Amino acid sequence: MRSDRELWALFGLPPGADSRDLKKAFRQLTKRYHPDSSKDPATARRFSRVVRVYKLLSRESAGTREVPAPESSVEAEEDLFALGTEFTVSREAATRVEAVKRLGLSGKRSAYIFLRKALYDDSEEVIAQAVRSVALLGIRQADGEIASLFSRSGENLKRTILETARGTREPVFLPALRVARSDPDASIAGAAADILKTFEGD
Numbered sequence: 518m519r520s521d522r523e524l525w526a527l528f529g530l531p532p533g534a535d536s537r538d539l540k541k542a543f544r545q546l547t548k549r550y551h552p553d554s555s556k557d558p559a560t561a562r563r564f565s566r567v568v569r570v571y572k573l574l575s576r577e578s579a580g581t582r583e584v585p586a587p588e589s590s591v592e593a594e595e596d597l598f599a600l601g602t603e604f605t606v607s608r609e610a611a612t613r614v615e616a617v618k619r620l621g622l623s624g625k626r627s628a629y630i631f632l633r634k635a636l637y638d639d640s641e642e643v644i645a646q647a648v649r650s651v652a653l654l655g656i657r658q659a660d661g662e663i664a665s666l667f668s669r670s671g672e673n674l675k676r677t678i679l680e681t682a683r684g685t686r687e688p689v690f691l692p693a694l695r696v697a698r699s700d701p702d703a704s705i706a707g708a709a710a711d712i713l714k715t716f717e718g719d
Contacts, residue, residue, distance in 0.1 A: 522677075524570050526684030529621045529653025531646070536575070538622060542653060543571045545624045549655065563686070597623060601631035610640040617643055621650025629656045636662050644670075645677045652685040664692035675705055683712045691716065 525532045528542035548554070550564035597620065604616035617635045620628040628650070635647035636659070644666070651659045667678050679697065682690035694716075697709030 520680065523680045523684035524574060526649055526652070526681040527567065527570050528574075529649040529685075530618070531649070534618075538618070539571070539574060541622050543567065545622070545653065548624075597625055597628055597631070600628075604631055604635060610642055613638065613640065613643045614646045617646045617650055621646075621653045624654070626654050626656055628654060629659065632656070633659065633662060636666055641671075641674055644674060648678055648681050651689060652681050652687045655687055655689070657687075657689050660689045660692045663689055664696050667693040667696055672702065672705070675700070675702075679705065679708050679712060683708075683715065686716055688716075 521532050525534060528534075528539055528546065530538055530542060546567045547564065550560050550567060552561040552564055554560070600616050600619050600623070604613050604620070607613050607616070613635070617632065620631055620635075632647050632650050632654075635643055636651075638644050638647070648663065648666070651663065663678065667675055670678070675697070678690070678693055682694055691713075694709045694713050698706050698713070700706045700709065
């Protein structure tokens with residue numbers, strides 16, 4: 518059974534995220550993995566997994582009350598430049614985390630212009646959210662950045678990368694997983710080897 522963190526990682530979100538964000542990520546992923554969009558059988562399996570996990574997480578968060586978003590924040594969600602500026606200029610880590618999350622939920626791969634910079638942020642929370650956002654958007658060109666990030670990270674961030682890789686099974690994590698197999702921490706190396714096996718099943 519996957520951990521709660523890995524289930525949320527499938528949607529590019531931290532555990533217990535807002536139900537509106539979960540719905541937005543769900544719509545984004547179902548559009549990307551819908552069997553009518555691709556003839557690849559792995560896509561159909563991913564679509565099925567997204568639907569199953571969404572139902573599970575929706576039931577868990579059914580008790581949380583949804584607060585309507587103000588109009589201005591809805592507009593800002595769609596404006597990559599505004600979100601990127603917010604990420605770039607803010608000194609508050611929480612504000613940068615939120616901006617990076619919204620960049621991932623935008624559904625626009627061009628958000629990588631800002632997400633790439635977020636992978637080098639001085640806040641571990643911002644970096645962790647950047648990893649999730651890159652995975653949600655399926656930005657394969659980030660594979661070298663993620664592998665490099667894994668190599669220079671501490672244990673917590675390495676585990677976040679592994680959880681996100683296991684939860685999403687996005688190919689962007691393959692180079693990082695290959696690096697992780699040689700990690701001095703045997704539990705991290707073993708987890709990376711196990712995760713690599715799940716990629717072979719897709």
